[in-house]
Amino acid sequence: MVTQHARRARLTALGTALLTVPLTLTALPAQAVTGTAASDATYGYTARLDIGDGTRACSGTLVDTEWLLTAASCFADDPATSTTVPAGKPKLTTTATIGRTDLTTTAGVVRTVVELVPRTDRDLVLARLNRPVTTVTPVALATTQAAAGETLTFTGYGRTRDEWAPLKLHTGTLSVDSSDATTATVTGQDAAVCAGDAGGPEIRVSGGKATLVAVNSRSWQGGCFGTDTTETRTGGIATRVDDLGDWVASKAGATRITDFDCDGVEDTAVGDPLASVNGLSEAGLVKVVYGGGRTSAVLHQDLDTVPGGAEAGDRFGETLAVVDWDEDGCSDLVVGVPHEDIGEVADGGLVTVLYGSPDGLGQGRAAFNYQQGTGTGAIDANTSVEGDGMGSALAAGTAADGEPYLAIGVPGKNLKGYVDAGLVFYLRGSTNTSIHQDDTGVVGVIEAGDRFGAALAASPNNLAIGAPGETSDSGAADAGSVTIFKHALSAAGIPTPVATVDQDSSGISDAAEAGDRFGAALSMIAYRPDGAASATDSILAVGTPGETLWVGTTSYADAGQVSTLRISASGTVSELATVHQGVAGVSGASAAGDGFGTAVAAANTAPRAVGTTATLLLAVGVPGKDIDTATDAGMVQTFSLLGAPGDSDHWIQAGNERGLPGTPGAAQKVGAFLNATGTHLWIGMPYGPAERGAVHGIPWSNAMGGTGATVTTYQPGVGALPLTGKAFGMAIR
Structure with a gap:
């Protein structure tokens, strides 16, 4: 020795x-x-x-x-x-x-x-x-x-x-x-x-x-x-x-963390789009909590490191995404500003990319904006029009080959005379293209009010685009649909279309009805099925918050439900489950206005391993749920993405044993804002009880039925976060 x-x-x-x-x-x-x-x-x-x-x-x-x-x-x-x-x-x-x-x-x-x-x-x-x-x-x-x-x-x-x-x-x-x-x-x-x-x-x-x-x-x-x-x-x-x-x-095999300052410790970005900046109402800001002991940061458009200038109503930070866009090891923050006025064009919208660095976000490589009519490709070829809302939805990550991608929803885009038809910009390497429903291979046609791109989700294998305003073939307005793609480009130069799915599709439960808004919320994870060498498939959670549910002869409007879909490596789309509070074994009872599925957040806690009921997890926001006498107090329900929903559901409300702080209060709308990481379920509570909002990170062990694990809370005025803002927690990454 x-x-x-x-x-x-x-x-x-x-x-x-x-x-x-x-x-x-x-x-x-x-x-x-x-x-x-x-x-x-x-x-x-x-x-x-x-x-x-x-x-x-x-x-x-x-x-x-x-x-x-x-x-x-x-x-x-x-x-x-x-x-x-x-x-x-x-x-x-x-x-x-x-x-x-x-x-x-x-x-x-x-x-x-x-x-x-x-x-x-x-x-x-x-x-x-x-x-x-x-x-x-x-x-x-x-x-x-x-x-x-x-x-x-x-x-x-x-x-x-x-x-x-x-x-x-x-x-x-x-x-x-x-x-x-x-x-x-x-x-x-x-x-x-x-x-x-x-x-x-x-x-x-x-x-x-x-x-x-x-x-x-x-x-x-x-x-x-x-x-x-x-x-x-x-x-x-x-x-x-x-x-x-x-x-x-x-x-x-660990899930990748958000790490803006490249120190190997997880960081968190939280949007407060209703915050005032230098007296400008709802200009919006983002607060960044660094996990390695660095002081927190506040980002807004009146900083030299952020391009543009703060204006009332911009709502900077309404949507967020994280990706290592320049592949330097530091996570980069993508900020949606869908209400940005472009010159005299109201609510044209834009997207800001803030690069991470060892000194923090915005302290290294210069940030820049994606704005219609500038740059290259499809973004340059399009012009900002009032109400486009560029950046209303974002999805970002790396494809299976490791190349970063970014999808930007423009659901208010008018196409061929159809108002609010919607499109999506897709960026990956040298690709800068747009996707809409008249593209070759995409099932469906451009129609007014489709709002294609109002919701986005992606995995290393697939991209999903929600069109919650889609009118069904039977004529049901706002029934909704979801179109699924592979990242590999088709001969038409867009991600390869796999399928368009709605509630009238073969193998999908229920039926398309007016106001369902199938696809209003989306979340997707990569899935390694048993026998596969890697995570070749995807699982997609589709929120349908406008779904009317029946109990006997009584109907409950906007009770809501969620559909989970598997997308195989070959492109086959099949339904895994329909989830709502009327399913056998699922806690609670559906009620009018619950909005079950207003937000969905899926996580794969072991992305390299064969997926199991313990590693493939789903959180569903139910922000309209009344708790006792507290109207619209809201709650979150968690499930496994595999197996029967009633075998694994757990209930999270303010003050219960899962660890979410506080007590249920009227109009808190818990569950409206969610994010899932490999270790935590993040719940935004911008409507109180904290005056300026808060976010809470519930360890998955708690969220899936355990107790005792430490809950992480970020709140303006507590710890290193300045006491500023108005609705902290409306976006979390």
Whole structure:
């Protein structure tokens, strides 16, 4: 057993970490003293890391489609004294070349490292890539530690005997001398681990299968280019990873958090569109609560960092979305301003993108507006018209290939003479297109009052667009419909249409009726069905808050209901369940004006795993529910997205055991504003009892029937939030 004191002494003796500066790439062949060049793609999971545009170079190992394992010392300020690295975005821009064993070729892919998750007990970090790698198979982690006398293969892009920065991946063999809880002592047999090899893999091959046992950490570097010729030792220290399978899986499989300042800690943005700004009524603002101890921020259009200027009635922050739009590891905030006047055009609307940075939102790259008649593509080709309401709905995220997308609803857009027909702008990479009901492949036609784009939802696989004003084929006004797409573009240059669904569609329960507003609220998550290797499907929750429900011979107008739909990888749409308070086993009783489904929020708490009743969750807002004598007090009901609704429903109202603070009060309309993350159900309460509103984060363990977990509350005037605003909680991300 190697003592901690001995380990520290050895680290000091071995000197600095195995970093190299790639001053000039050479084409000389690698020599046997420091490894042989890889002849094929066997070790294609080895990554070459360029840190700080040539400041440092290291190696790494692809252990998941989105994650590398490498040495923390590659990112440490002074690796000779400490390998401590802060979590979050790397200080220096870092690119990873993966699957290109010969750097003179164009094989493989290049990715940016956007997040570091360090270990505190060893020289190791997990490094998240900006996009998945789908052309190289990750290497699996070993499950047993290296044994004394065992031979391992190492790979890396570090120096050879006569090359400063070789153009080819090289390999060598090591013998294991001993190991302790976190490291192994190794000796090079035919090669030394050299500068630039830090973080590269040390591989065990058994039965033709390679597994990752350790990563290169430090070495005497005997025989390496630039090493004193009197140094002949080829020994070194490797960092064990064989005991970290659960840690890697938990990090790789976790739901992505909102992180505006790239510190690895979750942040929250809350809209208050009715707030006054510098005396301008309902100009609107957004408050940002940073989770890492940074002071909260207030964002509005009278700040230099936010384009435009505050005006009465703009309602900045009425809708919000979060996406890493520039793929730098910091979440970016998309703010809908649907009531923005564009020149003399009232309520034309626009959308503002505020970039995250290590210093917070709006403190780095300049923000900008998407506004009709400006920029490029379909947005530039359209003109703002009174009542367009651009930004009334937003959906953003990353497609299955990791590319960011943004969908912007313009439900008030007049098309071909039809008032409020509605369209959606879809942005992804170089794509800047519009979607409407007269597009090729979209079932339906443009009609007045459809308000196509009034609601949006998306997953990595699909996009759903609600048209709650759609008139059914039977002539029922405002019956509503939802159109579903794949992100892959069709020949027409829009996301590929999958289906248009309404309550008259085959396999969908109920019937389209006037005023149902099917599709007025949408929420979607990716779903991995049993037997699938990944989350290839989607589950969509569709709110129909205007649904009239019957109990015997008594009808309850606007009682509301929710439909849950599965969209398969092939594009088949099928109904999973119809959910309302008249379903067998579901708590409560439907009543007129309940508005069940006014808001819906779905969550997949384990997005990499096969979906289960415990991980696929749904919250339904019922803001018109009367509680005792409190009219429109409102409540939230939670369910599993799988199985019978009555098997899993739970009731959340102010003051009950689920942990939502307060007591039911008239016109509080709890459930009108919801957001779901992988850990919490967020409930906005802009109408009280707090004077200026509040939001409450209910852990899913509470929301799904448990008690005792800590509820997070953000409220103006409490903690770091300034006592400003009027209706804090009308949008949450």
